[in-house]
Amino acid sequence: MKKLIEVENFYMNLGSFSLKNINLDIYENEIVAILGKTGSGKTVLLESIAGFYKNCCGSIKIDSKKVSDTPIENRNIGFVYQDFGLFPHMSVFDNISYGLKMQKKDKMFIRETVKKISETLSISNILHQYPGTLSGGEKQRTALARALVLKPKILLMDEPFSALDPITKEKMYVQIKEINKIFRCTILFVTHDFNEAQIMANRIGIMINGELRRIRKSINLFEKYKDDEINKFLGIREELYSD
Amino acid sequence: MKKLIEVENFYMNLGSFSLKNINLDIYENEIVAILGKTGSGKTVLLESIAGFYKNCCGSIKIDSKKVSDTPIENRNIGFVYQDFGLFPHMSVFDNISYGLKMQKKDKMFIRETVKKISETLSISNILHQYPGTLSGGEKQRTALARALVLKPKILLMDEPFSALDPITKEKMYVQIKEINKIFRCTILFVTHDFNEAQIMANRIGIMINGELRRIRKSINLFEKYKDDEINKFLGIREELYSD
Amino acid sequence: ENPNAKETLQDASENLKGKNLSIYCGAGMTKPFEEIANKFKEKTKCNIEVTYANAAQIQTQINTSKEGDLFIAGSADELKAVEKMVSDRKDLVKHIPILAVKSGNPLQITGINDLTKKDVEVILGDYEATPIGKIAKKALTDASIFEKVNVVATTSTAPELINAILNDQSDAIIVWKENAKNPKIEIVDTKDLDSYIKTIPAASLTCSDNKESLDTFLKFLDSDIAKNIWSNYGYELLN
Amino acid sequence: MKNKKINLFEVISYIITIMVVIFMSLIVLTILVEGIPYLSNSFASREVQFSIKLSLFTTSISTFICMILAIPTSYILTRESNTLNKYMQIIIELPLCLPYLVLGLSLLILFSSNFGKSLKEMGLKVVYSQLGIIIAQISVNIPYAIRFIRTAFLEVDSRLEFIASTLGASKWIRFLTITIPLSKNAIIGAMILTWSRGLGEFGATLMLVGVTRMKTETLPASIYLNVATGDIGVSMASALILLLISSISLFIANYFTNKNSNRNRMKDVYTK
Amino acid sequence: MKNKKINLFEVISYIITIMVVIFMSLIVLTILVEGIPYLSNSFASREVQFSIKLSLFTTSISTFICMILAIPTSYILTRESNTLNKYMQIIIELPLCLPYLVLGLSLLILFSSNFGKSLKEMGLKVVYSQLGIIIAQISVNIPYAIRFIRTAFLEVDSRLEFIASTLGASKWIRFLTITIPLSKNAIIGAMILTWSRGLGEFGATLMLVGVTRMKTETLPASIYLNVATGDIGVSMASALILLLISSISLFIANYFTNKNSNRNRMKDVYTK
Ligand SMILES: Nc1ncnc2c1ncn2[C@@H]1O[C@H](COP(=O)(O)OP(=O)(O)OP(=O)(O)O)[C@@H](O)[C@H]1O
Numbered sequence A, B: 001m002k003k004l005i006e007v008e009n010f011y012m013n014l015g016s017f018s019l020k021n022i023n024l025d026i027y028e029n030e031i032v033a034i035l036g037k038t039g040s041g042k043t044v045l046l047e048s049i050a051g052f053y054k055n056c057c058g059s060i061k062i063d064s065k066k067v068s069d070t071p072i073e074n075r076n077i078g079f080v081y082q083d084f085g086l087f088p089h090m091s092v093f094d095n096i097s098y099g100l101k102m103q104k105k106d107k108m109f110i111r112e113t114v115k116k117i118s119e120t121l122s123i124s125n126i127l128h129q130y131p132g133t134l135s136g137g138e139k140q141r142t143a144l145a146r147a148l149v150l151k152p153k154i155l156l157m158d159e160p161f162s163a164l165d166p167i168t169k170e171k172m173y174v175q176i177k178e179i180n181k182i183f184r185c186t187i188l189f190v191t192h193d194f195n196e197a198q199i200m201a202n203r204i205g206i207m208i209n210g211e212l213r214r215i216r217k218s219i220n221l222f223e224k225y226k227d228d229e230i231n232k233f234l235g236i237r238e239e240l241y242s243d
Numbered sequence C: 001e002n003p004n005a006k007e008t009l010q011d012a013s014e015n016l017k018g019k020n021l022s023i024y025c026g027a028g029m030t031k032p033f034e035e036i037a038n039k040f041k042e043k044t045k046c047n048i049e050v051t052y053a054n055a056a057q058i059q060t061q062i063n064t065s066k067e068g069d070l071f072i073a074g075s076a077d078e079l080k081a082v083e084k085m086v087s088d089r090k091d092l093v094k095h096i097p098i099l100a101v102k103s104g105n106p107l108q109i110t111g112i113n114d115l116t117k118k119d120v121e122v123i124l125g126d127y128e129a130t131p132i133g134k135i136a137k138k139a140l141t142d143a144s145i146f147e148k149v150n151v152v153a154t155t156s157t158a159p160e161l162i163n164a165i166l167n168d169q170s171d172a173i174i175v176w177k178e179n180a181k182n183p184k185i186e187i188v189d190t191k192d193l194d195s196y197i198k199t200i201p202a203a204s205l206t207c208s209d210n211k212e213s214l215d216t217f218l219k220f221l222d223s224d225i226a227k228n229i230w231s232n233y234g235y236e237l238l239n
Numbered sequence D, E: 001m002k003n004k005k006i007n008l009f010e011v012i013s014y015i016i017t018i019m020v021v022i023f024m025s026l027i028v029l030t031i032l033v034e035g036i037p038y039l040s041n042s043f044a045s046r047e048v049q050f051s052i053k054l055s056l057f058t059t060s061i062s063t064f065i066c067m068i069l070a071i072p073t074s075y076i077l078t079r080e081s082n083t084l085n086k087y088m089q090i091i092i093e094l095p096l097c098l099p100y101l102v103l104g105l106s107l108l109i110l111f112s113s114n115f116g117k118s119l120k121e122m123g124l125k126v127v128y129s130q131l132g133i134i135i136a137q138i139s140v141n142i143p144y145a146i147r148f149i150r151t152a153f154l155e156v157d158s159r160l161e162f163i164a165s166t167l168g169a170s171k172w173i174r175f176l177t178i179t180i181p182l183s184k185n186a187i188i189g190a191m192i193l194t195w196s197r198g199l200g201e202f203g204a205t206l207m208l209v210g211v212t213r214m215k216t217e218t219l220p221a222s223i224y225l226n227v228a229t230g231d232i233g234v235s236m237a238s239a240l241i242l243l244l245i246s247s248i249s250l251f252i253a254n255y256f257t258n259k260n261s262n263r264n265r266m267k268d269v270y271t272k
């Protein structure tokens, strides 16, 4: 399989926090989840991969090309932000169709596409509203729709289902998996829900204190680690595995 | 027991959405959780109880007094917003100490109190940072700290643990329960996590489409309802209870 | 010499201490008048205050505020607007309009009739709003050449006319003599404008409530001290 | 106790507001009282009609050019805050403190220099021409406009711009679709200031262009001439016309400036 | 293709910025060239020293008063958007379009009226006095200041104010701790405008106060007199002094205005 994202010896310093020596390869069409304590650097990692920061060392390549060499608008990365980052001056419809308009798609096509995705994400009734009036879950799905509608090659999602109720969440799992399959979209996402990570991802990485300590196949997530901090984080108790 | 919050025949209209005929009594020192699909009106309900809206009918009383008759600053309600609502121009320390400063507490006391609460919520290392630099979970805990530090009589929390990892979450559960016990603080909170609701709350309400359909003791949450929408929402399958 | 004036001053030096006198003066005459006022103040200890502005503003100020004792105007014509407020008038010095060109007189302009020459661009004061513009218009009209002169612009104050020459925007202007004290400007030696010479009047105002200081000052204006100051600044004394 | 404090603050604020409004009304009223008797005559005068047209014409153009200059300049000045930019900012804003007389004088000297002469040969006559009026208005207004718009651009969340880029927007498009709409109120504010000051500008124009009747006579210039000839009433009538034009534009501008209350939940909120 | 577009936009913006900077530099340079030979003489002159002091004095006071008036007024005007407020806004901003001459004239009429006379009897002499300078500066600047601050207040998230209240802040305190700090840049901007225009104001002052040497002679007034007597060099030296004062204040203001990059993560971000 082809390596789509390659992070090598990556370091990033942000005030008192730093990402340390990140190494991560993600293959085409894979889904990878990142787990980790709050403040451990998950968001910063995702943003770094999207090429958000400039003062960093090490290399991040997408499709064997350095991210920073491609202008942002040509990177073809969908990003769902933890705090949504919706455009406050645009209706939900305009938020979702923003990327399509950039691609100069024709109006009919845009309307159809937005309609389809918003039905999929059950937000067709709020298309005319402005982000300021939305509920948390509605904002989150709008942010999802805005990223998904472009069928990006790479989808980076930062806790994309955190504001959803269990039923809606489950629907989303199915949808995202489908998108992953149909559009051959590679997904890297952050979550706090171990169950979610296992359901969705092929592999799961664990971040602790700015280090990406371990990446494992999902099914092996709860097998005991040599790293006690990880065991503790995952709630794997010493005694259970004590021999 | 004394009724602390009394919501009677409450209606609220917000564009295309409306809260319909809400009736809810919350007793002193109780913890009540609200569950509900995304967009069902949980946030609007919480905001209404805090007296956020003016065009509504029905009555909301706190301590037998109409909310709208008390100036906001004297209501003694702590509110943890779903999107945190931190003051962007103040450091975490200043955000947390804001309410204490309003009460004209002396500096030493403020410093001590903030120190204690931030240790409890494991955010003492970020006190000098500004909200814009925080991670999602750090923001959430800052918002929590800002509300808790005032030891309000009533604490309204909108998905207060959604951005936290399981370990931190569990710590929070313990802390909040303690606060509830020690300061005799009445708590109403929204969550999407059934487990969380059951662990934390004495009673659980379920919102569907702007109606507060049912309030039950936590332990009875998963007993079958007459209302099929609720059964569906909670994932209680027909067959299981089919006789 | 006017011995009377001197005596009055010496008598007054005690009397006017703590007395007030407020005077409006056209901004164009700031320099000589400032000196005159200072001399007066020095001698009499009178609390004299001179407000400078252009004539139009002074007129408006007098008519509106109805305050002040004396108005020194650029020409008698400027008193028309404040007619009702003037109780008395006294002529001070000549105010002489001249024809000015760039130094060296590159276009060989020798009189106002040369202004009709091709390529001569002229800038004048506004024909209604400025006294110097009125004079210019009248002079050119009397010579029946007003229509033939290429007037490229009109300005609303005298100093702007000077700026026009200094900045090469105009080949000739008609302006007050005292304005043209600048090495880059040459006064055309012609008698064409002699019949339009005005006098600078000092107009006592009806609203004056400092009669004593005013009278003393008016006498002082007749003194040689005052006259010398005027002529030092290029104004010609009345015969 | 606390309740009293609230009231005190509100009451004081209201009193101040009313004082300001009364003061401004008095100014406007004075003009009304003095100007109304002469108004119909003024409207009928060919000279006044000319100056209305010239004022509207020059001000529209100068406002347009100001915006064209101010918006990209503010963009450049806010995108990066290096030392060069800081110095550029200060240079741009320095002329703010200049009396318009001096500004006009500098312009006159500038456009009378060889540079100005070559412009003139190219057919761009600035001094004593209508073009000069436009240039004077631009010079007077550009520092304001830039300060106003720059302040607004500073407040725009650069993350939203980054996000727009990840969605495929080039810098230019993202500027048009994110930065500008989010600064809408300030841009309208800057336009209103530029427009109003352009209408009223006069100090710099007088120095650079003079007043030639029916050629470079804007409304303020006409007012000046009328004051100079002692026709206060007529000049107040012209001022009244300016006020009329201005109030129409303020109505239009305020229509676009108000808070978009349908964009958030706050419209229904107690702020008491 | 797209890459080219980016470059084009940036390049055009840069060109415009540089054009504006050059234009403004030329104005400043003109003053420098013309004024420097006379500068040392000017500084030595008692009259100039007096006018520097008077300018600084009157401008400081008028800026202060402007802020005291503009901030609460903007607060009242933005808190509710009822019809009354809309009309009050328009009345306040109407005088924006007035030539300063007219503004000065209205003030002169106003303060020469019975109202003005009774003020004078109370010891508040406005016409021909230093107090008049302050009043003129305030009248000129207050509409700007209000427009500027009002725009900023409109952008403040009212939810944050509500939240501050739930934490126990009275309206007044929440205004001081939330609304004002969040509008900081705009308030500084308004101060700078008011201060700069106050320093340069002259049109309205001349009408209301005239120029009396060593009594009501501000720097711009001194410039006016020197221009009127043909001493361009001396007046440019005074203008240079104004520029000096202004550049110092701009340095100070810009120091406080820049983006607080330590308050968000964007400082390290690619915006290329
Ligand atoms: N500019 C900055 N200055 C100082 N610290 C910063 C800055 N930016 C980020 N940080 C710190 O970096 C750490 C990592 O942040 P990040 O957002 O990646 O956490 P996270 O793993 O996404 O956490 P969460 O699950 O809570 O969202 C945080 O502790 C944050 O405070």
Ligand SMILES: Nc1ncnc2c1ncn2[C@@H]1O[C@H](COP(=O)(O)OP(=O)(O)OP(=O)(O)O)[C@@H](O)[C@H]1O
Pocket: A126, A129, A133, A134, A135, A136, A137, A138, A163, B014, B015, B016, B017, B018, B036, B037, B038, B039, B040, B041, B042, B043, B044, B045, B082, D264, D265
């Ligand atoms: N001003 C408004 N105009 C129109 N609809 C509104 C407005 N304000 C809120 N709504 C709608 O009200 C509904 C309820 O919102 P609310 O925030 O209470 O949902 P919620 O139950 O908290 O959902 P979540 O779990 O996603 O946060 C949403 O569908 C929202 O779109």
Ligand code: MOO
Pocket: C025, C026, C027, C028, C029, C053, C054, C055, C073, C074, C075, C131, C158
């Ligand atoms: O300012 Mo004057 O009175 O025209 O010389």
Ligand SMILES: [Mg+2]
Pocket: A042, A043, A044, A082, A158, B135, B136, B137
């Ligand atoms: Mg995060």
Ligand SMILES: [Mg+2]
Pocket: A135, A136, A137, B042, B043, B044, B082, B158
């Ligand atoms: Mg909600």
